[in-house]
Amino acid sequence: MDELRELAQSIDLDVVGSNYQIKKQHDSKTLVGKGFLSDILLEAEYLGASKIIFNKELLPFQSKEISKLTYMKVSDKTELILEIFRKNAQSKEAHIQIELAKLKYELPRLAGTGKKYSQIGGGISTKGPGEKKIEQRRRYLRKRISLLEKQITLLGERRNQNRSKRDKNALFSATLIGYTCAGKSTFFNKLTKSNVIESTKPFSTLNPTTRRTYISDDLEILLSDTVGFITDLPEDLLSSFRATLEEIRQSDLLIQIVDCSEANFEEKIISVEDTLVKTKLIDHKRIIIFNKADLIPEETLKYIETKYQQPCVSSINNFGIQNAKIEIERIIKSHLKNKNVANL
Ligand SMILES: Nc1nc2c(ncn2[C@@H]2O[C@H](COP(=O)(O)OP(=O)(O)OP(=O)(O)O)[C@@H](O)[C@H]2O)c(=O)[nH]1
Numbered sequence: 001m002d003e004l005r006e007l008a009q010s011i012d013l014d015v016v017g018s019n020y021q022i023k024k025q026h027d028s029k030t031l032v033g034k035g036f037l038s039d040i041l042l043e044a045e046y047l048g049a050s051k052i053i054f055n056k057e058l059l060p061f062q063s064k065e066i067s068k069l070t071y072m073k074v075s076d077k078t079e080l081i082l083e084i085f086r087k088n089a090q091s092k093e094a095h096i097q098i099e100l101a102k103l104k105y106e107l108p109r110l111a112g113t114g115k116k117y118s119q120i121g122g123g124i125s126t127k128g129p130g131e132k133k134i135e136q137r138r139r140y141l142r143k144r145i146s147l148l149e150k151q152i153t154l155l156g157e158r159r160n161q162n163r164s165k166r167d168k169n170a171l172f173s174a175t176l177i178g179y180t181c182a183g184k185s186t187f188f189n190k191l192t193k194s195n196v197i198e199s200t201k202p203f204s205t206l207n208p209t210t211r212r213t214y215i216s217d218d219l220e221i222l223l224s225d226t227v228g229f230i231t232d233l234p235e236d237l238l239s240s241f242r243a244t245l246e247e248i249r250q251s252d253l254l255i256q257i258v259d260c261s262e263a264n265f266e267e268k269i270i271s272v273e274d275t276l277v278k279t280k281l282i283d284h285k286r287i288i289i290f291n292k293a294d295l296i297p298e299e300t301l302k303y304i305e306t307k308y309q310q311p312c313v314s315s316i317n318n319f320g321i322q323n324a325k326i327e328i329e330r331i332i333k334s335h336l337k338n339k340n341v342a343n344l
């Protein structure tokens with residue numbers, strides 16, 4: 001719920017209240033129980049809310065059922081994330097990816113927003129103009145989705161061409177991955193002396209950026225910064241970000257950045273690994289770097305170092321950066337050595 005609040009606030013929504021229910025099973029019609037639902041709708045109306053956001057993706061008919069009971073806009077975490085992505089999109093590619101994910105989200109929910117269209121008219125048990133409008137919109141969405149998919153494929157091909165040019169240079173490639181706001185871009189900027197956006201707001205990076213950088217005096221690599229992950233990242237959104245997934249897939253090494261100053265950082269490691277499983281990237285060579293070490297007490301730092309035996313750094317000062325580079329270099333060199341032995 002804290003994360004949902006932060007997501008909402010990142011796009012300047014004013015959060016006036018929150019509530020939760022613990023249930024063994026979700027209510028198939030309304031997600032939460034009927035009694036609880038009427039309580040929260042009353043509370044939200046009393047607090048003057050104009051929108052109610054569920055911290056779980058609502059099934060299309062669930063959002064339709066809940067909408068029948070209130071004048072407030074009924075939304076969910078997926079829609080909120082889509083909105084954040086839309087606001088942060090800067091490149092043409094990001095805009096296409098987000099529009100595609102949004103349309104894919106809208107398509108099965110069209111009947112749920114039927115009121116908007118069916119108010120136009122329609123007699124009893126006849127196919128009125130309302131239904132026709134829905135059908136028209138559905139057809140439009142399908143056409144537009146297929147057009148956008150083609151555009152993304154084209155952009156992907158162009159990216160592949162660039163990548164194969166890069167591959168000729170045969171540089172080892174590493175990609176930064178991790179939960180949103182973990183500090184991937186800050187670490188990237190530190191290593192590559194670049195200037196990509198760093199921000200306290202989630203999902204500030206949408207498109208991958210790749211730069212050459214010397215990890216040691218004699219080892220130059222390609223380092224990529226990518227979009228952040230989040231628990232329950234909508235599948236459509238993830239699959240729309242094919243460029244990022246490709247970047248990760250083609251990479252020789254994944255560097256998972258973890259914000260170790262958060263109380264639930266271990267849950268977030270598992271959440272990122274879940275996404276890696278879903279995207280079939282879990283078997284990729286991967287190391288973890290614990291970031292924001294400047295924000296944690298000495299004992300916690302010791303605990304993490306002992307438990308994980310992975311580098312701890314601060315990307316805003318230089319703490320641990322040299323060690324992290326040495327560790328990355330060690331892994332790359334052992335990988336290259338194994339590759340050479342395999343090629344003999
Ligand atoms: N104190 C401290 N803050 C950090 C550190 N690294 C990053 N930050 C801050 O954490 C916030 C998020 O950093 P980003 O680099 O934008 O995080 P990201 O992982 O790229 O996030 P997205 O691209 O939005 O997914 C920024 O406000 C950074 O200044 C660190 O080592 N210490």
Ligand SMILES: [Mg+2]
Pocket residue numbers: 184185186197198204205226
């Ligand atoms: Mg970033």
